[in-house]
Amino acid sequence: MRVLVVGSGGREHALTKKILESPEVSEVFVAPGNGGTREIAHNVDIAAADCSRLVRFAKRNRVGLTVVGPEVPLVLGIGGYFDYRSQKMFGPGPGAAMLEGSKNYAKTIMKRYGIPTGESSLFAEYHHAIDFLKKMPPPYVVKVDGLAGGKGVVVTSDLKEAEAAVRRGFSKSEYINPHDLVLIEECLEGWELSMLAFSDGRNILPLVPAQDYKRLDTEKNSPNTGGMGSYSPVPKVTPELYEEIIESILKPTITAMAKEGMTYKGIIYAGLMITEDGPKVIEFNCRFGDPETQAIIPRLESDIMEPMLAVVEGDLSGVKLKWKPEVCASVVIASGGYPGTDHYPELEIQGIDDASRIEGVTIYHAGTTIKDGEFHIAGGRVLNVSALGKDFGEARERAYEAVSKIKFPDMCYRTDIALTGI
Ligand SMILES: Nc1ncnc2c1ncn2[C@@H]1O[C@H](COP(=O)(O)OP(=O)(O)O)[C@@H](O)[C@H]1O
Ligand SMILES: [Mg+2]
Structure with missing residues (x-):
């Protein structure tokens, strides 16, 4: 079977690699993919949000299953472009994807069916939200309703900052925000x-x-x-x-x-x-x-x-998953300046081969591309160094040894990944 993976991050490289291990699978296409997926699969130059072109590609190339990695195409309704009888897609349809696409929809479902979540209030009008904030005690949790690429939530004890978040929430252009709604939530502790x-x-x-x-x-x-x-x-x-x-x-x-x-x-x-x-x-x-x-x-x-x-x-009832006894730690290596900028110099990355030879280690690419036969930076988060180990001590040791082999100017990463697991 031919598979199309949609997306270009570390998640999609990990999915691609795992899908290729299946005896069911002959070939994998990745749209648009990255330097890592280009080494093991066929990158296709179609953006992850270009639903109609993705569906046409799947049809023309007799793709047996399309696996959608990121939320944007799902919330844009890519499921509605596929004819489920003849073209299979893994991911929720347009209505079901609203569970992520609208935080208000998710809250409504949870409240209606008694699923445990924090209290929240919904606002469609700027002044009502501001009045509400002024009357409540900090800390404040302000969320825009629609997809915001991780930039739609502010948790703060500073009223001015919370008010600014409300203002941004109503400034239409910035988010994929179909409803122009803002939620103010109870701040959960734990x-x-x-x-x-x-x-x-x-x-x-x-x-x-x-x-x-x-x-x-x-x-x-x-x-x-x-x-x-x-x-x-x-x-x-x-x-x-x-x-x-x-x-x-x-x-x-x-x-x-x-x-x-x-x-x-x-x-x-x-x-x-x-x-x-x-x-x-x-x-x-x-x-x-x-x-x-x-x-x-x-x-x-x-x-x-x-x-x-x-x-x-539509029937998972007979399926069981088998897990390895090992634990896993995965360290992200990012470009200098991440997450403050969208422009990263296309610098060469060295040491990926050396790093991946360490026992238990797999390197998943995120923001990389291949130029003149070498891996170069193409984004904020560049690589994921994942390491299996018998415990988190061993997994961390292997992951950070691999990280130490990888070199590019201004690379940054956290040194405490999985430390709480020990
Ligand atoms: N009600 C809440 N109480 C406390 N912290 C919250 C609350 N809602 C969100 N957060 C914090 O903000 C982060 C991002 O919020 P989330 O709703 O997951 O938005 P998104 O992932 O879409 O940016 C959470 O991982 C959590 O750390
Ligand atoms: Mg989140």
Whole structure:
């Protein structure tokens, strides 16, 4: 079978590599891909958001399954472009993808079906939101309703900053924000966790838990990023907590979506806060997480095509996942200036081959390209160095030894990935 992977990050390189291991798969195309996917698959020059061209490509090239990595095409409704009978796509359809595409929609579903989440208030009018903020005690959590590429949420104790976030939320142009709505939420306290599961619309098949690192470095007010690393499993997740998340959050959400007529097929990703009152949903995502996937996939023993095809066919009930006993730590290497800029010099990256020869290590490319036969920087987050180990001590040792072999000017990375796992 031929597979088309949509996207260009570390998540898509990890998915591509894993999909290629399947005996079902003859060839993989990646649109648009990166330097890493170009080495193992066929990069296709179509942007991840160009839904109609992607569908035409899949049809013309007799692609058996299209796997959509990022949220933007899913929320733009790429599922609606595919004819499910003749053209298979892994990912939720346009309605179901609104669970990520509209934070207000997700809150509405959670409130309607009693799925644990924080309190929130919705505003369609600037002055009402500002009046509400002024009357409430800090800390403030302000969110725009639509997709914002990780830039739509502000958590702050500073009223001026919260007001500025409300102002930006109503400034139309900046976000894929179909409703022009702003949410002000209760600030939840606890620790964060990502739980992902396959869903066929009725049954779920959970993946192993993972945690990501959102801030650029360890300092308190360090900027938020797309994610600077991840690890899996999360030792703090007891079997009881794992069960509670499945029974009180993941299963009821899939059932709720089915009742709403929004059959949810694909990956459901719950961003959770583990509070004193138990797990509560911060948000849902409608796809694999990046960089969580880069710490989860190296641990997966099973053929990933099996659950993916079962999801598309609508019956996951017979599928089981087998996991390696090893743990995984995944370190992101970013360009200097990340995340403050969108322009990164196209510098040469050295040492990737040396680094990938270290036992247990896999390098997933994110912002890279091949120029004159050499890897060059093509984005803010450049590489993910994932390492398996018998414990987090060994995984970290291997990951950071690999990081030390990689060289380009001004590269930056966190040194504490998976340290909390020890
Ligand atoms: N209600 C909340 N209470 C406390 N922290 C929150 C809350 N909502 C969001 N956050 C923090 O902001 C981050 C981003 O929020 P999230 O809703 O996941 O938006 P997105 O991932 O779309 O940017 C979360 O990972 C969490 O750290
Ligand atoms: Mg989030």
